[in-house]
Amino acid sequence: MHPRPSPIAASLYTLRDLNADVIIMHGPHGCCFRTGRLLESDGVRVLTTAMAENDFIFGASEKLEETLRKADKMFNPKLVGIVGTCASMIIGEDLKEAVENVETDAIVLPVESHGGFGEGDNTEGAIAVLEVAVKHGVIPKEEADRQIKMLKLATKIEKTRGMAKGDYIKPNFGDNKEEVAKVLIQNIEEGKKVAFVLNAKKETSYLFADVLNVDFKNINKSNKPIFIANLDENIGLPRIRDHAKNIAKELRQNGISIDYTTGGLDEYPITPRKAEEILKEENFDLILVSGVPHALKIEELNPKTKTIAVTDGPRLVEPLRQLGYNYVVAELDAHSKTLGTSEIVDSDFGMMIRTVIDWNNDK
Known part of the structure; x- marks a missing residue:
């Protein structure tokens, strides 16, 4: 509706x-x-x-x-x-x-x-x-067929797990970003196992990759988070491959390495399957999923694991909570912030994480 x-x-x-x-x-x-x-x-x-x-x-x-x-x-x-x-x-x-x-x-x-x-x-x-x-x-027809398969799967995800699943979903702007940032940083400080999953779509990946681009190294030098991302540079239409290349290059320049690559930016309906396998193999204390978090079957993971979803849709907040995410953060205007760029864009949540880290360092 x-x-x-x-x-x-x-x-x-x-x-x-x-x-x-x-x-x-x-x-x-x-x-x-x-x-x-x-x-x-x-x-x-x-x-x-x-x-x-x-x-x-x-x-x-x-x-x-x-x-x-x-x-x-x-x-x-x-x-x-x-x-x-x-x-x-x-x-x-x-x-x-x-x-x-x-x-x-x-x-x-x-x-x-x-x-x-x-x-x-x-x-x-x-x-x-x-x-x-x-x-x-x-x-080529083969590429079109692959693209069409992904698009149909994306529609299915929205109708069963996203903003198209209900008759009417009231917009919701999610949890307080400062409080969620403190939870994330506290887990890293205390030596808990933390995983970041980037499951982003096309150019919006420039915004959602920002949470991976935060300097976490000085929080707890013996506790590096695991980074999982759909940044395969060889999959997708020309512009989409360029987005993956740009983001991966910038992360490398900032000393951030992707531990596991799950697929391309236009494969976000299926890349969570590989991410789920990785997440099930290790006993993570906290998992953050940014981009299209409702494509990941969070309900099949360890129920004791704390989970954070970072989405761009106010109408996705409630469905994500229903799926079982403990915290949901909403980023606004992802498309308008990322069109025309070739670099990672500061996100509201990423900037809040950096602010909380600075506060802690000043104490």
Whole structure:
């Protein structure tokens, strides 16, 4: 019942991950306004055909053709995505015909998605892009099939363990970050076994990796936390692999080593399986999971282990508590903070951990 991400937005993000130079939204100028503006920070030029009332009746194929010509002239793109919206798809606009009528050297991907596309799940919009990308030779079918498998698993996780599991979930901003930071630091000080699990999604990993980037070495030099992360640099679309490379490199430069790599950033629905195996092998006193913590089956781990979830969704706080997490920390605006960056971004919780460490050192 509560609003959820749109297939249109998912189409836009997936075109971004394919390194599209320009995306044209065929619809009203206000459609997916915020997402389009955010993607500009990632170097993608996002345009609109600005359909109006008359266009809803008579069609706007000429507007689409003209916008594509202008985009070609202004930006000289190599890869262009045209994304349908509710307005253009409901009236049956033919995106492919418009593309055929415009001469351009660019590869143009017409994506017929809209707000209620398929079952209405946001992942449907991403799948539509991948299927069109295969037809135009942008990615191999094997990679698209792998991506689609991950997207369907992600939808299943949201519907069974995440914010789509209930009719309505009231937003909740989680536990007090200072108190949770003190619990984490106290466990390290006392020599308890602590594990950090990064199970992050795409560019939001720049924010969620920040808790791994804290200098824990001087808290208890004989008690190094274990770091587990889905930072495989050889898996995923080009932009996603770059994110993993950037984060892993920055961590290494700061003297932080990943003890176990569970997979790629777009494999967050399945990477928890390997993390769970590692966590079950050793008797940890505290486990912190950041990014997409509801994908990890925390309920199957030692019930005596204290657990912390770090998420970006106020509507995920209550489901995470229901799964059994002892503490839940909510980070806000993960996408807007990480778009356009190639470096780890300070998170609210990471900064609070550093503050508490400084307080303890000053005593």
